[in-house]
Amino acid sequence: xxxxxxxxxxxxxxxxxxxxxxxxxxxxxxxxxxxxxxxxxxxxxxxxxxxxxxxxxxxxxxxxxxxxxxxxxxxxxxxxxxxxxxxxxxxxxxxxxxxxxxxxxxxxxxxxxxxxxxxxxxxxxxxxxxxxxxxxxxxxxxxxxxx
Numbered sequence: 001x002x003x004x005x006x007x008x009x010x011x012x013x014x015x016x017x018x019x020x021x022x023x024x025x026x027x028x029x030x031x032x033x034x035x036x037x038x039x040x041x042x043x044x045x046x047x048x049x050x051x052x053x054x055x056x057x058x059x060x061x062x063x064x065x066x067x068x069x070x071x072x073x074x075x076x077x078x079x080x081x082x083x084x085x086x087x088x089x090x091x092x093x094x095x096x097x098x099x100x101x102x103x104x105x106x107x108x109x110x111x112x113x114x115x116x117x118x119x120x121x122x123x124x125x126x127x128x129x130x131x132x133x134x135x136x137x138x139x140x141x142x143x144x145x146x147x
Contacts, residue, residue, distance in 0.1 A: 028080075035079045043075065 008014065053075075056068030108121040115129040124134050 031080050031083055032076070034083065035076055039079045039083070040072075040075065 053068035053071040054066075056071065057064050057066045059065070109118045110121045111117065112119050112126040112129060112131065112133065114131040115126060117126065117128040119126050119128070119133070125132055
């Protein structure tokens with residue numbers, strides 16, 4: 001029983017996931033600190049307030065609704081999502097596109113009328129049965145060149 005559990009824990013994807021979660025938590029703390037220290041005060045400058053809406057409330061009857069805490073969380077989420085998108089997602093996407101291998105263009109293929117194997121449409125002979133394909137229906141009219 002413990003042997004199976006140990007092999008599960010030591011599998012590469014579980015360890016990678018654990019490392020990713022820890023790094024993500026640390027990165028979230030850095031981004032949250034950046035948003036709190038720089039971006040939220042900028043919103044305060046733009047709106048003419050302090051940028052902290054936690055004390056904002058409204059009352060219906062005898063019940064008080066602290067909508068400011070929700071508003072702060074919403075603004076923080078939008079700012080964090082924006083920072084993550086423009087500081088991480090866009091650069092990583094460009095980096096992956098740069099190192100992505102060039103995809104080959106697919107070659108048009110058709111079936112050989114003799115053996116029904118798939119051959120390139122521009123082939124002069126079938127690579128499987130060696131029958132001549134030039135001038136046959138569905139194949140380009142290619143002149144057979146002497147070798």
